Amino acid sequence: MINSQYVDLLRKANYKITPQRLRVLDYLEGHPGHFKAEDVYNHVKANEPSITLATVYNIFRAMIRSGILDSFEINGTTWFESNTQPHANLYCEKCHKFEDFELPANVLPDRLSAEYGIHVRTASVLLKGTCRACTGDSHN
Numbered sequence: 001m002i003n004s005q006y007v008d009l010l011r012k013a014n015y016k017i018t019p020q021r022l023r024v025l026d027y028l029e030g031h032p033g034h035f036k037a038e039d040v041y042n043h044v045k046a047n048e049p050s051i052t053l054a055t056v057y058n059i060f061r062a063m064i065r066s067g068i069l070d071s072f073e074i075n076g077t078t079w080f081e082s083n084t085q086p087h088a089n090l091y092c093e094k095c096h097k098f099e100d101f102e103l104p105a106n107v108l109p110d111r112l113s114a115e116y117g118i119h120v121r122t123a124s125v126l127l128k129g130t131c132r133a134c135t136g137d138s139h140n
């Protein structure tokens, strides 16, 4: 039921696995993609009324430190996602969903790091426009 990989990583990073944290991990396992802390909080609260938004942010920070979660900002809203590979996020301005796209090799952090002698830890590329489904809609 619980993603044991997440649990193992958090244990290794010396985070206590509390029932509230397990609920958050459980939710994340069933909801891959892009989400806000508030979404997770509202969902988990239904089963775990004692949880606070701060607890959700707390476990998200722990997961980011463990390399199993990434975050990015758009218009002042912080989004989280479990895809920690460098990629581009397309934000659809019509349906407000995100879609992931692989980055071309020439903008991959490894390549940039080697070429410019810098260290790129993570890459966040944000594309804004319309997704395939919405682009199709507008042609109908």
Ligand SMILES: [Zn+2]
Pocket (backbone or CB within 6 Å): 092, 093, 094, 095, 096, 097, 130, 131, 132, 133, 134, 135
């Ligand atoms: Zn769309």
Ligand SMILES: [Zn+2]
Pocket (backbone or CB within 6 Å): 034, 081, 083, 087, 088, 089, 098, 099, 100
């Ligand atoms: Zn993404």
